[in-house]
Amino acid sequence: MENRSQWGSRLGFLLAAMGSAIGLGNIWRFPAVAYENGGGAFFIPYLFALLTAGIPMLIMEFTIGHKYRSSAPRALKRISGGMEWIGWWQIAISFVISTYYPVIVAWASMYAYFSFSQAWGNNPESFFMNDFLNRTDPGTFGSIVPSVLWPMIIIWVIVFVILFRGVNKGIELANRIFIPLLLICFLLIVIRAVTLPGAFTGLEAFFAPDWSSIMDGSVWVSAYAQIFFSLSIGFAIMVTFSSYLPKKSDITNNAFITGFSNSSFELLAGIGVFAALGFMAAQTGQEVSEVVEGGVGLAFVVFPEIVSQMPASGLFGFLFFASLVLAGMSSMVSISETYIAGVQEKFNVSRRTSVLIGVGFASVVSLLFATQGGLVLLDTVDYFINNYGIALAGLIQVVGIAWFARELNNLQAHADSVSDILLGSWWQFSLRFITPLVLGYMMIQNLRTDMT
Ligand code: PHE
Ligand code: NA
Numbered sequence: 001m002e003n004r005s006q007w008g009s010r011l012g013f014l015l016a017a018m019g020s021a022i023g024l025g026n027i028w029r030f031p032a033v034a035y036e037n038g039g040g041a042f043f044i045p046y047l048f049a050l051l052t053a054g055i056p057m058l059i060m061e062f063t064i065g066h067k068y069r070s071s072a073p074r075a076l077k078r079i080s081g082g083m084e085w086i087g088w089w090q091i092a093i094s095f096v097i098s099t100y101y102p103v104i105v106a107w108a109s110m111y112a113y114f115s116f117s118q119a120w121g122n123n124p125e126s127f128f129m130n131d132f133l134n135r136t137d138p139g140t141f142g143s144i145v146p147s148v149l150w151p152m153i154i155i156w157v158i159v160f161v162i163l164f165r166g167v168n169k170g171i172e173l174a175n176r177i178f179i180p181l182l183l184i185c186f187l188l189i190v191i192r193a194v195t196l197p198g199a200f201t202g203l204e205a206f207f208a209p210d211w212s213s214i215m216d217g218s219v220w221v222s223a224y225a226q227i228f229f230s231l232s233i234g235f236a237i238m239v240t241f242s243s244y245l246p247k248k249s250d251i252t253n254n255a256f257i258t259g260f261s262n263s264s265f266e267l268l269a270g271i272g273v274f275a276a277l278g279f280m281a282a283q284t285g286q287e288v289s290e291v292v293e294g295g296v297g298l299a300f301v302v303f304p305e306i307v308s309q310m311p312a313s314g315l316f317g318f319l320f321f322a323s324l325v326l327a328g329m330s331s332m333v334s335i336s337e338t339y340i341a342g343v344q345e346k347f348n349v350s351r352r353t354s355v356l357i358g359v360g361f362a363s364v365v366s367l368l369f370a371t372q373g374g375l376v377l378l379d380t381v382d383y384f385i386n387n388y389g390i391a392l393a394g395l396i397q398v399v400g401i402a403w404f405a406r407e408l409n410n411l412q413a414h415a416d417s418v419s420d421i422l423l424g425s426w427w428q429f430s431l432r433f434i435t436p437l438v439l440g441y442m443m444i445q446n447l448r449t450d451m452t
Helices: 009-022 024-036 042-067 073-077 081-117 125-132 146-164 164-192 199-207 211-215 216-232 237-242 252-284 295-308 313-346 351-370 374-404 408-418 425-451
Strands: none
Touching: 009 164, 009 237, 009 313, 024 042, 024 164, 024 216, 024 295, 024 313, 042 073, 042 211, 042 216, 042 237, 042 252, 042 313, 042 374, 042 408, 073 081, 073 164, 073 237, 073 313, 073 374, 081 146, 081 295, 081 351, 081 374, 125 216, 146 164, 146 216, 146 313, 146 351, 164 252, 164 374, 199 252, 211 408, 216 252, 216 295, 237 313, 252 408, 295 313, 313 351, 313 374, 351 374, 374 408, 374 425, 408 425
16 A cells, blocks of 8 residues: 555645635636626526536546545546546646746736835836836747746745645645635725725626526536636546545535635625726726726736725735735645646656656746746637636546446445435436536537637
């Protein structure tokens, strides 16, 4: 029997799983996606996606990791020799993400620092795009931007130390610090946002239901896509994390707790972001719909503008960007752990060797995104990863398990043997039919829009 690392407690595992799930997707992706896809009415497809794909897939990944006590490639290989490559494909996606995530975290940490070192307000837009990123022509890569380089080095050192210290003393301990801090910072922001003038208008815009959206297939696709990305499903992360659980661990319950915590955080972010957008609209005399944005634009252009108009802008700017850093770091650690664990098992090297190789390689590649053309490269890579990589990895995995290896009965028996909640037929039905159909449809839709 190999001496596998273990979490020190159930809470430690849950915090690590939540740390992976709760990320930039909750803060800057969910609010805009929900708003654009029916507002209040979006919660119906969203909840449906959570219960028919998100949580079922999470249970499946937790069970695979726990039953086979291996990272994704070896666990899938144990299920069926022909499936090992699926695990490597997922690890490859995680690797790519882990090369650009730290750049975003680096921007956020610089902004957290700027909150104190310089006043917000003098046209934050040009501040980000030109001064700070030092971006010349979008097509040119030019040289590495020094203001991004240093924070990136620090971030990689922190990731290295956390992973080097191992599962219990590294990942678990880090999340015990990151997650409570994140909750505190973010709650303060949300409380501040909802008490600003104009907040209510923002919330009205966010929750106003457009019921016709429920009949729109693309709204459903967006709901499922959000759930997959948000729960870190199909990245080999959750399989790896659950492989470190002790033998006696509740699987199904842990999956429900992780899923609902992540969604609660998303709802909280939606409220905070839209209250802040309502405030900004009131300040500038615009409609909420004119100021809505997601992604990089929301965090690094719109938010600095909002913050600059708030009282105590330095403090709230800091809290917002610190939240991004904390949410990003815990996700970052989880994506990197996938290749650390994979390489360690495959080549039978020590964890420390694997961390040296994995983090060393990823950190060098990540410098590409710290160049002057980095933002454009990041957009492109992120687009392909989100639209093809993730859907494809999830699709192949679920079809492989449910149809090719016909493994669902075995997995259900395993999950039920350790869990309080027994899996009903909804679980197998979701994984056999609903998830593959939705993921397949998603792939086809993306291909079609890209070709036209
Ligand atoms: N789940 C994270 C989020 O919602 C995103 C993520 C996906 C992080 C995959 C790591 C790996 O932001
Ligand atoms: Na998430």
